[in-house]
Amino acid sequence: MILDIIAQQASFKGLTFVGTGDFLHPSWMKQVQAKLEIVEEGTFEHPRFGTRFILTVEVEDDRRVHHLIISPSISSAEGLYEEFSKHSKDINLDGRPSLNLSAPEIVEISRDHDCLVGPSHAFTPWTSIYKEFDSISSCYEDQVDKLAFLELGLSADTLMADRLMELESVPFLSNSDAHSPWPNKLGREFNRFELSRPVSSEMIESIREKKGISLNVGLDPKLGKYHMTACSKCYSQFLAKDAEKYGWRCKSCGGVVKKGVLDRVSELADFESPLHPDFRPDYLRIAPLSEVIALALGCSNPRSRKVRRTWNRLIEHFKDEITVLVDADLAEIEETSGPQVALIIGLFRKRQLDIDPGGGGRYGRLKIPEELIKAQRPGGQRTIAEFS
Ligand SMILES: [Zn+2]
Ligand SMILES: [Zn+2]
Known part of the structure; x- marks a missing residue:
């Protein structure tokens, strides 16, 4: 995952913009500044392939819930690094640092530095908000109104997430967190924006205003790796009620059974079928x-x-x-x-x-x-x- 290869492969995928990821990591940020040209504040471009980049990072809070942060500029990113490094032991080591801060504290600090913040891969069973909490307000408390978006994650889509009433005013982002740069991983999910210019400031503004995202695109949730309730060792699938009966242990191999996103959404859902707010774009499955x-x-x-x-x-x-x-x-x-x-x-x-x-x-x-x-x-x- 080096910038030259990400930029090249993004162009094969058909992506205009990619998140840098890991903007709190000092040596990664050195790469970003050395390899990419600045188009304008917060918008970077690869000189050869023309792929543009926006500053993004994921962080883990004190309950092991992950949050995605989008920064409008290098100075905001640096300010955030300064503040977060007081509360992290691994910020110089891990691209997705663990912070000794609560979710509301992370939102407050991020917003003090003009960043957008929202839960990452919100429904997955390991390190997401709905793994740990039953509602966004119990996680973000008095900062819940300050959430800029919710990231759906590979195993969920708009049809599933809009069964929760509490998300009716939250924009959805369909991003995928690539761990290798090839087009079967990079851009498995992406967002289409209608912007007058392809720059970070417009993208950030359109998320804030809930009006520029014209399409969410992502995997069919059934292709995600946590869609169904299943054993994490042998992958046998279970009905949620059976898994519960067996104490979330696999009947065949004894492995830990993980609750699927489909079952988790059904547990939390207020509506049997999705109720989409007016600003919600369509979701295209790819x-x-x-x-x-x-x-x-x-x-x-x-x-x-x-x-x-x-x-x-x-x-x-x-x-x-x-x-x-x-x-x-x-x-x-x-x-x-x-x-x-x-x-x-x-x-x-x-x-x-x-x-x-x-x-x-x-x-x-x-x-x-x-x-x-x-x-x-x-x-x-x-x-x-x-x-x-
Ligand atoms: Zn994560
Ligand atoms: Zn098993």
Whole structure:
């Protein structure tokens, strides 16, 4: 995860802007300042690939809940570092430092430095707000009105989160925290903004004003690794009531069973089906292109050479992943990489692929629907037109 590679791979994905991550880490910030050019205060650009960056960091509070902070400038980031370093033992070591501060204290200090702050991956079962608390107000107390956003996380989407009444005035961010720079990890989730200029100050303003985010885009929550309640060792899935009965221990291997995001949302939900506030943008479900190609080619490994060859051909032709997944003409995809890939991308767009849902820390997997497998048997060939 070095800036040159992140910037290059972001352009293949189709991302204009990427969060720097880790802006409290002194040597990472040195890299940001050495490798990137300043477009204007708080907006950085990679000189070769043109990818822009905004200052972001995740921190852990004294209850092990994670919060995302977005900074408008280097001076705000430095001010925050100065303050937080008084309350952290690992701020110079860990990109996501642990702070000996409560959630309300973190919000207050961040806002004193003009930063936006909100809960990270809000529903995941390890280090999120809803793992630890039943409501945002019990976590953020008197600072709850100061939250700028809530990050949905890979295993949840707008349809799930808008079942909670307390989130009706909170903007959602669909970000994914990449730990490797390749397009099957970078930008698994992203936000589309309508801005007059692609700069950090406008992005921050539009989150603050709840009016610039025009689309949240992310994994189908079933592809997330904590969607279902499941064992964290052998990944057997359980109904929440059974898991509770067995004391959150796995019946087959004795491992710890983790409550899935779906069950957690259902527990907290005020509404049976989502109630979206007026400002809430649509949520578009996507998957990494390499996984869609792997499915089309019958490869189990989305990083295999065969998958990469097809991926390269598509990116050379269409420039970036999002275009291929969402916008490109299917006939043109067929010309570039064959009928099978075009067929699967068509099914993907119409949400006709099946998914084996993830849980317990294992990602969900895309599957070709049974009826299509039957249709593909000799004598049963069907054309793309019949499926798309
Ligand atoms: Zn985190
Ligand atoms: Zn197990």
